[in-house]
Amino acid sequence: MSLVSKMESKSSATSPSERRLHKELLALIKEPPPGVKVDVDSVGKNLQEWKINIDGVEGTLYEGEHFQLLFKFNNKYPFDSPEVTFIGSNIPVHPHVYSNGHICLSILTDDWSPALSVQSVCLSISSMLSSCREKKRPPDNTLYVKTCNKNPKKTKWWYHDDTV
Amino acid sequence: MDSDEDTFDNDNVDSGNVSSGDDDFAMEVDISSSRERQTEPEEYHYEVLTTDQIVQDMVDSISDVNGVVNLPRTITRILLNHFKWDKEKLMEKYFDGNEDKFFQDAHVVNPFNKPNTISVPKVTKSTTDEICEICFSRNPSGMMTGLECGHRFCKQCWGEYLTTKIMEEGVGQSISCAAHGCDILVDDVTVTKLVPDAKVRVKYQHLITNSFVECNRLLRWCPSADCTYAIKVSYVDARPVVCKCGHTFCFDCGENWHDPVQCRLLKKWLKKCDDDSETSNWIAANTKECPKCNVTIEKDGGCNHMVCKNQNCKHDFCWVCLGSWEPHGSSWYNCNRYDEDEARAARDAQEKLRSSLSRYLHYYNRYMNHMQSLKFENKLYASVKHKMEEMQQHNMSWIEVQFLKKAVDILCQCRQTLMCTYVFAYYLKKNNQSMIFEDNQKDLETATEKLSEYLERDITSENLADIKQKVQDKYRYCEKRRKVLLDHVHEGYEKDWWDYTE
Ligand SMILES: [Zn+2]
Ligand SMILES: [Zn+2]
Numbered sequence: 262m263s264l265v266s267k268m269e270s271k272s273s274a275t276s277p278s279e280r281r282l283h284k285e286l287l288a289l290i291k292e293p294p295p296g297v298k299v300d301v302d303s304v305g306k307n308l309q310e311w312k313i314n315i316d317g318v319e320g321t322l323y324e325g326e327h328f329q330l331l332f333k334f335n336n337k338y339p340f341d342s343p344e345v346t347f348i349g350s351n352i353p354v355h356p357h358v359y360s361n362g363h364i365c366l367s368i369l370t371d372d373w374s375p376a377l378s379v380q381s382v383c384l385s386i387s388s389m390l391s392s393c394r395e396k397k398r399p400p401d402n403t404l405y406v407k408t409c410n411k412n413p414k415k416t417k418w419w420y421h422d423d424t425v
Numbered sequence: 426m427d428s429d430e431d432t433f434d435n436d437n438v439d440s441g442n443v444s445s446g447d448d449d450f451a452m453e454v455d456i457s458s459s460r461e462r463q464t465e466p467e468e469y470h471y472e473v474l475t476t477d478q479i480v481q482d483m484v485d486s487i488s489d490v491n492g493v494v495n496l497p498r499t500i501t502r503i504l505l506n507h508f509k510w511d512k513e514k515l516m517e518k519y520f521d522g523n524e525d526k527f528f529q530d531a532h533v534v535n536p537f538n539k540p541n542t543i544s545v546p547k548v549t550k551s552t553t554d555e556i557c558e559i560c561f562s563r564n565p566s567g568m569m570t571g572l573e574c575g576h577r578f579c580k581q582c583w584g585e586y587l588t589t590k591i592m593e594e595g596v597g598q599s600i601s602c603a604a605h606g607c608d609i610l611v612d613d614v615t616v617t618k619l620v621p622d623a624k625v626r627v628k629y630q631h632l633i634t635n636s637f638v639e640c641n642r643l644l645r646w647c648p649s650a651d652c653t654y655a656i657k658v659s660y661v662d663a664r665p666v667v668c669k670c671g672h673t674f675c676f677d678c679g680e681n682w683h684d685p686v687q688c689r690l691l692k693k694w695l696k697k698c699d700d701d702s703e704t705s706n707w708i709a710a711n712t713k714e715c716p717k718c719n720v721t722i723e724k725d726g727g728c729n730h731m732v733c734k735n736q737n738c739k740h741d742f743c744w745v746c747l748g749s750w751e752p753h754g755s756s757w758y759n760c761n762r763y764d765e766d767e768a769r770a771a772r773d774a775q776e777k778l779r780s781s782l783s784r785y786l787h788y789y790n791r792y793m794n795h796m797q798s799l800k801f802e803n804k805l806y807a808s809v810k811h812k813m814e815e816m817q818q819h820n821m822s823w824i825e826v827q828f829l830k831k832a833v834d835i836l837c838q839c840r841q842t843l844m845c846t847y848v849f850a851y852y853l854k855k856n857n858q859s860m861i862f863e864d865n866q867k868d869l870e871t872a873t874e875k876l877s878e879y880l881e882r883d884i885t886s887e888n889l890a891d892i893k894q895k896v897q898d899k900y901r902y903c904e905k906r907r908k909v910l911l912d913h914v915h916e917g918y919e920k921d922w923w924d925y926t927e
């Protein structure tokens with residue numbers, strides 16, 4: 262893949278945030294975890310926006326479905342968490358996912374740690390979907406979608422019950 | 426002294442000579458020497474601490490505990506914070522048994538569980554590189570560090586992590602390990618060591634001090650804007666404390682000193698005042714817009730047939746359904762598009778709302794009036810100072826003109842008290858004692874307004890002696906009436922006279 266070699270050649274990215282994103286991207290392209298795939302063309306030249314495709318896991322309610330996540334990073338990453346939302350035509354119907362793509366998941370805000378990564382976030386979201394037992398929207402979906410801030414990180418989340 | 430005041434005094438003697446254990450000691454510090462104290466209030470001891478003294482107090486607390494439990498100071502500090510700086514509670518739990526749980530609850534690694542030989546990473550060999558999970562780069566072990574939990578990151582990432590927490594999120598006391606899901610807290614020495622920027626360290630110290638004061642029951646920041654003092658007491662009580670900046674406030678709730686009303690009701694009142702929904706409810710219930718020209722119309726009668734008063738509009742419509750009046754014409758001035766009972770219920774509710782609101786506004790207006798007047802106190806002090814200089818030019822000595830400043834002091838105290846009596850009165854249920862209270866309130870109010878009037882008067886060399894006499898008589902009277910009112914309310918607290926509406 263020409264892009265990978267191009268990226269490997271310019272491995273001396275400038276800021277610490279860019280350096281880390283660079284390394285994460287390479288790793289994700291070279292050894293993607295099952296069902297997770299970076300849309301390489303979507304990655305902007307400043308590395309600040311990534312689209313990632315994830316597949317519904319076999320044997321779960323989402324088997325056969327395909328979803329797309331949008332990651333936005335600022336230059337404080339990884340000390341500041343990325344902004345992560347579902348985008349595109351298929352937003353998973355799930356008790357922690359609002360119909361506008363916002364995700365209620367504590368590691369995306371309060372429980373974020375700089376030792377987490379794009380890959381670990383993708384895996385957490387994938388396992389959140391896999392453990393779902395009934396496809397439905399959060400109970401406050403209508404109100405939330407009408408009134409929320411565009412940036413899900415601005416929401417003061419009351420984390421829904423994790424056992425769903 | 427004016428004769429009407431003498432009468433007042435005698436009339437009310439029965440409600441005024443009561444002793445009470447709870448006097449507002451601090452506010453009257455100023456005047457206590459000139460006053461014969463009938464009741465000596467139990468003194469309330471407190472200290473005013475500077476920021477440095479607060480830090481010292483924190484250090485002393487740690488030493489106190491360390492004298493008993495032999496732990497690293499950094500751990501003691503985290504433990505103390507966990508127990509809200511209640512030393513006794515910490516010791517009690519510490520000697521209570523379950524050591525592992527004790528440390529786990531406070532988010533520190535049990536220092537007694539450490540193996541005796543701590544494996545110090547070998548810094549000598551550069552071959553023992555470790556990968557930092559934050560920056561993903563390979564570092565010599567000497568560049569890696571971590572807490573007792575064993576999660577290690579490079580020093581640069583630690584510094585960045587702590588700086589973000591402190592500067593962006595304003596977290597001081599409760600910064601935990603950078604590893605995902607690890608709740609072990611970072612101690613102050615580690616933070617100081619790993620944060621390279623002095624500015625960030627200062628902010629950290631500030632956050633730590635702040636959480637020390639905020640979670641310590643016996644400490645309270647002076648609520649005055651820009652004041653950096655804190656008050657330290659030996660037990661918590663609703664008592665007035667005076668900060669070095671001059672601000673007097675209630676230690677228990679932090680509001681301006683509010684005798685005779687209690688913290689609970691004051692808080693309720695302030696919330697009610699903040700929340701102007703009551704007023705907007707009234708507007709919503711009693712006004713509508715003309716459906717044609719949108720002029721706001723207030724309904725003041727029972728009939729639903731409305732005619733817009735805008736001369737250019739004069740639209741006929743039904744108040745209930747806002748429809749044009751024409752189809753209603755033959756239905757006896759009732760809207761037949763609206764269920765009768767429901768309409769009546771709505772009207773009743775509207776009436777109820779209107780009367781409870783006007784009651785509230787009655788107290789609110791008086792409360793606000795005194796508050797507004799108090800805000801002019803600075804202006805009044807300035808004009809009084811000017812008058813005092815003027816009088817000194819009329820051959821009066823400095824000591825002879827002091828009565829004016831004192832008059833303003835007393836005026837302010839009376840207004841502060843009166844303000845709070847309206848909060849008390851709003852929640853008070855009517856009974857015989859509440860009527861005595863209202864009389865006391867009325868007397869004090871009349872006298873206070875008169876004193877205020879005297880202080881506005883022009884002073885000339887002719888009326889000077891006369892004015893001095895009048896002002897002195899009046900403020901002595903105000904002072905007396907204020908005490909009578911407060912003593913009466915306090916007695917009621919003791920004897921359980923007061924019933925509240927909610
Ligand atoms: Zn690092
Ligand atoms: Zn840890």
Ligand SMILES: [Zn+2]
Nearest residue numbers: 647652668670
């Ligand atoms: Zn102060």
Ligand SMILES: [Zn+2]
Nearest residue numbers: 675677678688
């Ligand atoms: Zn109070």
